[in-house]
Amino acid sequence: MSTAENPQPTPVEATHWCPKCGAAQDGARPEVAPGTPTCEACGMPLGPAFVEPGGTDAAGFPLQGASRPGQNRNPLALVVAAVVIAGMLYAGFHFARRAGRENAGNGMKHGPAPDFTLQSLEGKTMRLSDFRGKAVLLNFWATWCGPCKIETPWLVELQNQYGSQGLQVVGVAMDDSGKDEIAKFAKEMGMNYPVLLGKEAVGDAYGGVPYLPESFFIGRDGKIVDKIMGIDSRSVIEQGIKKALNTRAAAAGATSEPAAALEAGK
Secondary structure (H helix, E strand, O other), X not given: OOOOOOOOOOOOEEEEXXXXXXXXXXXXXXXXXXXXXXXXXXXXXOOOOOOOOOOEOOOOOEOOOOOOOOOOOOHHHHHHHHHHHHHHHHHHHHHHHHHHHHHOOHHXXXXXXOOEEEEEOOOOEEEHHHHOOOEEEEEEEOOOXXXXXXXXXXXXXHHHHHHHHOEEXXXXXXXXXXXXXXXXXXXXXXXXXXXXEOOHHHHHHOOOOOOOOEEEEEOOOOEEEEEEEOOXXXXXXXXXXXXXXXXOOOOOOOOOOOOOOEOOOO
């Protein structure tokens, strides 16, 4: 019997979608036993978990040329997704923290600077109001604060540069280190301005100073004209100093600080 008399079955040419891998393939589908589920992409018989396109598999998921949920997930895609999610979480935390820093004590930004009484490293009693008529850079810091070690040399330079114009930098040490350790730090850093031993009550009066260093720029009239939470560039600090210097002293007998000054130890 010749081939012409018994031609082979003509394969069905079509685009097939594999419900297992989701790939498309053009070509003939091999003959299989009637009722046997096949892969629409490669024409190979599949297990009983699959049925023809448009139906559902044994788990009840529709088969439309895509894999079931959870099948054939690309490991690289999972890693990328994890990195993206982690980045979003970090960014959210970062911006929330930054917002908290900017909002903490914002009511102090342009109000009267609370007066206080603190002891200096030399044992002198000093008040903020002692510097009325000068532009004051009130700097809260600590010996354990890394950024403070970066910022302090700038304050020393700026005191030298603008001291003759009426600037007075005042440092308030807000840590539990003993007086001797603070004095040693101040000497090593060459601090050329008063260093006072801080009290929690003073920090609370200025918004709690949750981040160190923290600087308040106080005009000649005793009012806060600007503030920096955390470390910033030297140029930004210098801009705050110029704002404070560009103010006028209050008239004689006038006062702008809260009526009750903070006494030492309170």
